Amino acid sequence: MMKATNGGAPLLEVRNLRRFFPIRKGLLRRVVGQVRAVDDISFHINRGETLSLVGESGCGKTTTARCILRALKPTAGEVRFQTAAGAVVDTANLPKTALKPFRHQMQMIFQDPFSSLNPRMTVFDIIAEPLLASGMKDRDERRRRVENLLELVRLRPEFMGRFPHAFSGGQRQRIGIARALALNPSLIVADEPVSALDVSVQAQILNLMLDLQDELGLTYLFVAHDLSVVKHISDRVAVMYVGKIVEIAETKQLFNAPSHPYTEALLSAVPKPDPRLRSERIVLKGEVADPAQPPSGCYFHPRCAYAIDRCRTETPPLEEIRPGHVVACHRAREIELKGVEAQRAV
């Protein structure tokens, strides 16, 4: 299962990941269908970068994140993770017991700062729990480490005796970040870490995350639906639609020159500060496809303004149209789409 060190290997490589949820009905709970929450996606994250996963609610972003962390067992596919020792392990197919040595190298920051901290434990106990689980028996040692972690996330160490109810949402999120950092992970999966926070606090948390990335050399998988946040934090962006990745590109490239019609529509929904420029919003027709009964061909074709007959029958593969820019669209090379700047210029 382990492979020899590969110098240029990405920190994380996801290959053909699938996660289907069975739909059960009746007294005998027979399986009558599948919700294809994550449907054959592949991408990679390089060491030290931030990859954002964006898409509408229910498109499979969170499921992807949880499959990578093995909070959910993937139905199929590989999650190849380069461990601190340099070996590459496929965490998707390891038995749960064999996973423990690698668990601490990938940690998660949660969306809801209220439900992600046990209200019945003090801040010290919350942050020290991963330390305890990894075998740090000495209480003073744990206390020193927790003090360091709290300072790292700019919280006062003397408040470690408090319970989470004494803190605001942003402060709680910092505690969550401190917990995630406790075991020196290399990959942090952040599942909408700021979407539950006030706008004023969002920037603080994002900047803290960027600072920590510089200080500790962290790699982020950033799950979000707020594109202005994504633009601020990420190096590359992957766009998901109904369980599939439709486009991956560098942030600037994606925002300025998207190549998938869905990305264009998403970008047009980004609020613009200047009211005179609020004209060219692309309103998609119809509803988001049902992941239990996806349409034929390209999942986006019923809503796509550029769809041709081929889109209805043939599923487009992810193709690299220029270095580092992959798109799943038959017409990616033919059509001219507008990015954020172009839309603004109209």
Added chain:
Amino acid sequence: MSPPPAASRAFEGEFDEALVTTAAEERVSVATQWQLMWWRFRKHRLAVFSSIVIAVFYLVAIFADFLAYADPHKTEAFRSLIAPQPIHFFDEGRFSPHVFALIGKRDPRTFKRVYEPDPEQKIALRFFAQGYEYKFLGLFPTNLHLIGVDGGNAEELIFLLGTDQLGRDLWSRLMIACRLSLTIGLAGVTLSLVLGVLLGGISGLYGGAIDTLIQRVIEILRSIPTIPLWMGLAAAMPRDWGVVQVYFAITVILSLIGWTDLARVVRGRFLALREEDFVLAAELAGVGQMRIILRHMAPSFLSHIIAATTLALPNMIISETALSFLGLGLRPPAVSWGVLLQDAQNIQTVAISPWLLSAALPVIIVILAFNFLGDGLRDAADPYG
């Protein structure tokens, strides 16, 4: 509660959020779950009062023999169906509690025994008097009682709540009855709790086929009408079983239905907590399953279980009373509220000697108190909700 730590250091620019608080706020900041629950419970006045009432009842159960003054099992045909006797507290302006002696006669027309107080014969009551022999807590032999009479036999002279058909003193029997009636509820609930937590826990934790099976069993058990089920089970009990055996059999019968509610509460909490982010965070941190259950899940449903248990207790008590009243539960010579109420089954009693109904009063008070207490606990159970 430990005093709050010394005032926080002055705000330092490095930390962008000042967490400087007053002493009162700091007290809340470091308050544990149980402190928060207690603060919230304290606001529920009725629940606090009810908990005192319940405590008093259990004290009565412990000191039942001390509070009684007559042997609850001693029958005397010449003292049958005496009406409650008023206590006079003052004698010619002096505090001297006493009762009037009763003179029993037979009504020449109805041949019914009638009792007339004789104001000339005052029987002074004495506190901490000697009376019949008993063993306190079943261990220490003593004959000390709260009230008695000087140099006489209390059971022949005082009848605070009257007597029953066989001439047994009702006050004393009521005191003794607290013991069985209040403990059978506890024993039944304890058994239900063990069954409920175990089966509910398994159901919620493993899910799948086991969960479906346990849930269907619960639904079937709950769909059986309870009284016929109890009647059947009680009828199956051998008639020659002693008081203790019957007591435990009744406990088992009561908890057979009682566990289902608790199992549902526990299962529901498990299902809800399994999805909580903080449980996932613990899993991702590599915390073992046992520790997750004990450290993360159990504390957050413990309070709910306590509330559910408190609400289950009155059901147990009233079930025992109902069963015993119907003659299916405890049987004489055992003394419980239900057994006492058996004497008040016919309209004749209610019309002629209504004091036999007095056992209904503690039942009502205890049930109400437990319900109020349970309400208060349930409201306080989730201080973060």
